[in-house]
Amino acid sequence: xxxxxxxxxxxxxxxxxxxxxxxxxxxxxxxxxxxxxxxxxxxxxxxxxxxxxxxxxxxxxxxxxxxxxxxxxxxxxxxxxxxxxxxxxxxxxxxxxxxxxxxxxxxxxxxxxxxxxxxxxxxxxxxxxxxxxxxxxxxxxxxxxxxxxxxxxxxxxxxxxxxxxxxxxxxxxxxxxxxxxxxxxxxxxxxxxxxxxxxxxxxxxxxxxxxxxxxxxxxxxxxxxxxxxxxxxxxxxxxxxxxxxxxxxxxxxxxxxxxxx
Numbered sequence: 551x552x553x554x555x556x557x558x559x560x561x562x563x564x565x566x567x568x569x570x571x572x573x574x575x576x577x578x579x580x581x582x583x584x585x586x587x588x589x590x591x592x593x594x595x596x597x598x599x600x601x602x603x604x605x606x607x608x609x610x611x612x613x614x615x616x617x618x619x620x621x622x623x624x625x626x627x628x629x630x631x632x633x634x635x636x637x638x639x640x641x642x643x644x645x646x647x648x649x650x651x652x653x654x655x656x657x658x659x660x661x662x663x664x665x666x667x668x669x670x671x672x673x674x675x676x677x678x679x680x681x682x683x684x685x686x687x688x689x690x691x692x693x694x695x696x697x698x699x700x701x702x703x704x705x706x707x708x709x710x711x712x713x714x715x716x717x718x719x720x721x722x723x724x725x726x727x728x729x730x731x732x733x734x735x736x737x738x739x740x741x742x743x744x745x746x747x748x749x750x751x752x753x754x755x756x757x758x759x760x761x762x763x764x765x766x767x768x769x770x771x772x773x774x775x776x777x778x779x780x781x782x783x784x785x786x787x788x789x790x791x792x793x794x795x796x797x798x799x800x801x802x803x804x805x806x807x808x809x810x811x
Contacts, residue, residue, distance in 0.1 A: 554589045554631030560606060562626055566685045569655055570622060571601060571610045576632055578607050582662035583641040583756060583786040586634030587764040593620045597761045597781070599659035599733075600635070607632065610658035610687070636764045639784040641666075641754055645729025647673045649721060651714050651742055653734020654680055657687055659756045660733050668695060675700065675721065679714035679734070683707040715741045722749050730754070736811050740798030743789035753789035759801055770806070773797065 561573040578586065580600050586607065589595040596617045601610035613622050624630065641663040648667055652660050657678055667674050674697040680686045681704045692699050701709025702717050710717060715738060721727055722745060732742045733756035746753035759771040759780040766782035773780065774796040778787070800808045 552633060554587070554595075554633045556629050556631055557607075559624055559626055559628050559630060562624065565610060565687050568685065569610060569612045569687065571608060572621070572624070572630075574607045574609075574630065574632060576607045577605065578603075578635050580607075580635035581640040582666055583639070583659060584635040584637040585659075585764075585781075585785060586632050586636065587761075588621070589631030589633070590617065590620055590624075591631070593617055595631070595633075595764075597636070597764055599756065599785070601658035601661050603662045604665075610655060610661075612655040633764060636781055637785050638782055639786040641731060641756075641786050643667065643670060644752065644754075645672065645727075647675075647727055648729045648731070649675045649677065649718065649727045651677045651718050651730060651732040651734070652679065653714050653732075653738045654685065655687075656732070656734030656756070658733075660731060661688070663731055664692075664695070664697070668697065674698070675727070677702065677714050677717045677721075679703065679717075679738075680708075681705065714738055715745070718742060719745060722751065727751060732756070736798055736801075740811075743792060743797070746789045747793060755787055755789060755792060755797075757785050757787055757792070757797065759785075760804060762804075770802070770804075 557574045557576040560575050563571045585597045585599045587595050598609045602608035650660050677700045679702040700717050730753040732739050761781050762768045762770045764781050766779050771780040803809050
């Protein structure tokens with residue numbers, strides 16, 4: 551697998567009460583949708599998608615478990631290990647009238663593809679959803695770009711009250727979208743994937759699964775029943791590829807046991 555490069559943390563920025571962005575002293579030739587494995591000695595190694603590809607490697611992370619809890623104690627100047635980039639399944643530039651649908655910290659892997667889509671002069675709509683206004687990210691940044699920004703919050707504190715799926719459904723009913731990109735909670739993405747299949751609109755999905763090696767050796771992240779590896783053939787799949795799979799129903803933990811989504 552190769553040993554990780556040990557690099558210094560250049561910056562830690564609080565994005566929301568539960569999310570931080572870590573900028574590392576490492577430039578990587580990654581593509582939108584790819585990820586890297588971050589390593590903390592004595593804690594382990596976990597995969598994280600790039601949230602920016604403009605200069606140094608950047609990762610936007612929510613605190614959800616033991617690894618990210620330790621990550622949140624790291625500060626500017628601390629050292630961390632990194633391997634990558636990984637993932638042959640990247641976001642592909644397709645469509646003329648495109649929608650990016652992001653739920654929570656799922657906006658992070660989508661941020662690089664937003665910049666790439668805008669380079670082609672496409673009509674771009676970005677839907678960002680969160681539980682509440684304080685969990686929304688990069689709103690000012692997005693408002694400065696040539697795109698339509700729609701916001702949905704569970705509690706109605708910003709934008710429309712409800713989910714990203716509700717907003718997207720309205721757009722699709724108007725027939726204004728010919729390509730969807732999505733990342734966020736899997737139940738949300740499952741609804742979006744089903745909508746895309748129903749409406750016959752292509753959809754690209756950034757999938758998250760438990761990984762050990764990150765480069766296709768261990769088979770830990772294989773998707774049932776196809777056996778496609780999220781770390782190798784993914785992490786971006788089409789809705790068609792995930793049709794009739796485990797997606798939206800279950801995943802596997804570190805032991806390989808099934809866990810309901």
